Amino acid sequence: MIKHYFIAACAAVMTLSAAAASAQNAPVDQQLVKRGEYLAKAGDCVACHTAKGGKPFAGGLPMATPIGTVYSSNITPDKDHGIGSYTEDDFDKALRHGIRKDGASLYPAMPYPSYAKVKPADVKALYAYFMNGVQADPTPNRGVDIVWPLSMRWPLSIWRKVFAPNVVADGADDNSPIVRGKYLVEGLGHCGACHTPRGIGMQEKALTDDSTQFLSGGVVEGYLANNLRGDARDGLGSWSEQDIAVFLKTGRNSHSAAFGGMADVVANSTQYMTDEDLTAMAKYLKSLKPVKDGVAPLAYDDKTHQALRKGSDQSPGAMGFLNNCAACHRSSGKGWTETFPTLAQSATVNAGNPASLIKIVLAGGEMPWTHKAPTQFAMPAFGSRLSDQEVAEIVTFIRSSWGNNAGAVSASDVAKVRKDLPKQTADAANATVAKQ
Ligand code: HEC
Numbered sequence: 001m002i003k004h005y006f007i008a009a010c011a012a013v014m015t016l017s018a019a020a021a022s023a024q025n026a027p028v029d030q031q032l033v034k035r036g037e038y039l040a041k042a043g044d045c046v047a048c049h050t051a052k053g054g055k056p057f058a059g060g061l062p063m064a065t066p067i068g069t070v071y072s073s074n075i076t077p078d079k080d081h082g083i084g085s086y087t088e089d090d091f092d093k094a095l096r097h098g099i100r101k102d103g104a105s106l107y108p109a110m111p112y113p114s115y116a117k118v119k120p121a122d123v124k125a126l127y128a129y130f131m132n133g134v135q136a137d138p139t140p141n142r143g144v145d146i147v148w149p150l151s152m153r154w155p156l157s158i159w160r161k162v163f164a165p166n167v168v169a170d171g172a173d174d175n176s177p178i179v180r181g182k183y184l185v186e187g188l189g190h191c192g193a194c195h196t197p198r199g200i201g202m203q204e205k206a207l208t209d210d211s212t213q214f215l216s217g218g219v220v221e222g223y224l225a226n227n228l229r230g231d232a233r234d235g236l237g238s239w240s241e242q243d244i245a246v247f248l249k250t251g252r253n254s255h256s257a258a259f260g261g262m263a264d265v266v267a268n269s270t271q272y273m274t275d276e277d278l279t280a281m282a283k284y285l286k287s288l289k290p291v292k293d294g295v296a297p298l299a300y301d302d303k304t305h306q307a308l309r310k311g312s313d314q315s316p317g318a319m320g321f322l323n324n325c326a327a328c329h330r331s332s333g334k335g336w337t338e339t340f341p342t343l344a345q346s347a348t349v350n351a352g353n354p355a356s357l358i359k360i361v362l363a364g365g366e367m368p369w370t371h372k373a374p375t376q377f378a379m380p381a382f383g384s385r386l387s388d389q390e391v392a393e394i395v396t397f398i399r400s401s402w403g404n405n406a407g408a409v410s411a412s413d414v415a416k417v418r419k420d421l422p423k424q425t426a427d428a429a430n431a432t433v434a435k436q
């Protein structure tokens with residue numbers, strides 16, 4: 001009897017190992033790999049997992065957190081330094097639960113609270129891509145630059161339990177555009193990681209549209225990632241569905257042009273998404289209620305234009321604008337569509353928080369390169385040419401001209417933004433100005 005069992009067990013083990021071996025040699029499902037590649041674009045994995053000048057996905061990009069610097073991991077299929085030894089389950093644990101293969105918790109600099117919304121079927125495709133469609137690279141992972149005891153990872157598991165949402169199941173397929181758009185915006189797109197304000201624990205104040213905090217505007221790297229809700233003045237209230245889709249595809253439209261972190265999002269991620277998915281995201285964003293109801297959109301007012309043309313406004317702000325900005329943005333404030341963005345009725349100009357407005361004047365900006373719009377128009381940096389007081393005057397002038405209606409900016413507001421400019425940006429700024 002015992003012998004019998006033994007033989008049966010042996011047979012079972014042999015069948016299992018044969019199955020495992022054949023699974024290893026099974027032809028790779030290229031269609032699944034392709035779909036994974038698309039999803040990796042939608043998730044913008046490359047942006048954080050590639051260091052300046054490094055191999056794609058080999059990690060090592062420094063990311064500032066309130067307690068020190070964290071480096072992104074090597075997620076190429078290298079067996080020793082990457083995730084080559086990860087099973088699909090290990091990969092899922094890291095991607096959606098924030099847990100590394102060795103059991104340690106990840107820093108939420110990895111946006112796993114957003115990726116928790118990715119369906120298992122899509123995780124499978126992503127895994128197939130990272131194992132079979134990405135070149136292995138042996139770049140070792142870097143430790144964190146955080147001093148002990150803050151460098152201990154166990155408190156991260158508490159953070160995870162308090163703030164990370166449950167992961168989703170596959171569920172029934174609902175391909176209506178708003179459902180698809182919500183899925184992409186909340187999940188892989190991790191738009192909220194930048195566009196939702198953060199709370200005391202650095203957690204996003206909402207991960208889904210059960211609160212008007214969701215996508216109501218956040219600050220990243222000193223830029224304001226604008227309110228993406230229906231607010232008419234500082235949100236997307238006056239943008240059409242088409243305007244949003246075009247912006248995500250080309251990085252520019254008649255309202256604005258992408259700069260700062262958003263230029264990278266467009267360049268690495270959204271420009272590669274299908275028109276169908278972009279329209280779905282736009283439809284979903286247009287369904288978000290404004291933070292504040294009943295605020296009328298701003299209307300263009302020609303008075304400023306006339307005063308600048310007649311020379312009847314000699315205030316320092318008006319003169320500063322004419323001397324430094326009007327060549328591109330024009331005395332009408334309307335710029336040239338898709339070349340020099342309009343300053344009239346711009347959400348960036350009218351936002352309560354002037355961070356982006358001040359920073360782009362000090363540091364300049366460059367539109368992203370996209371297949372659909374390959375010309376990268378740039379704005380020079382004025383940081384080394386204009387004093388805090390001069391920037392404050394110009395920016396205040398812009399915020400109250402052409403029908404714009406936003407509060408004054410002081411020299412000390414500008415000084416704060418200037419102080420936080422990375423040295424590199426300040427140097428680049430000097431170089432840009434010096435060349436002219
Ligand atoms: C906003 C930046 C950011 C984005 C976007 C991002 N990651 Fe990460 N990821 C990180 C950081 C930072 C870490 C390391 C965190 C740590 O060490 O605690 C990490 C860690 C990981 C790990 C764990 C590796 C290990 O050592 O176990 C995996 C797997 C991973 N990311 C996969 C992905 C995939 C797949 C995507 C795209 C769908 C992605 N990441 C997008 C920042 C990012």
Ligand code: HEC
Binds near residue numbers: 190236259281348
């Ligand atoms: C890495 C941070 C980051 C991520 C992730 C991000 N954004 Fe942005 N976004 C920004 C910043 C910063 C700005 C402000 C600069 C600008 O207008 O280009 C911005 C601006 C925008 C604007 C222009 C708003 C206006 O009024 O001018 C739109 C639309 C937008 N983002 C949509 C999205 C969508 C949709 C996603 C997710 C697919 C997303 N963003 C993900 C940082 C980010």
Ligand code: HEC
Binds near residue numbers: 326348379
């Ligand atoms: C040489 C032409 C040029 C000059 C001069 C110039 N800009 Fe710009 N400006 C641009 C371009 C191009 C962009 C788009 C940059 C991007 O998307 O990265 C831009 C973007 C902006 C934006 C962001 C608008 C939005 O919503 O996307 C603001 C605000 C702005 N400029 C203000 C100013 C101010 C204030 C001055 C003068 C101190 C100035 N600019 C001078 C070309 C210029």
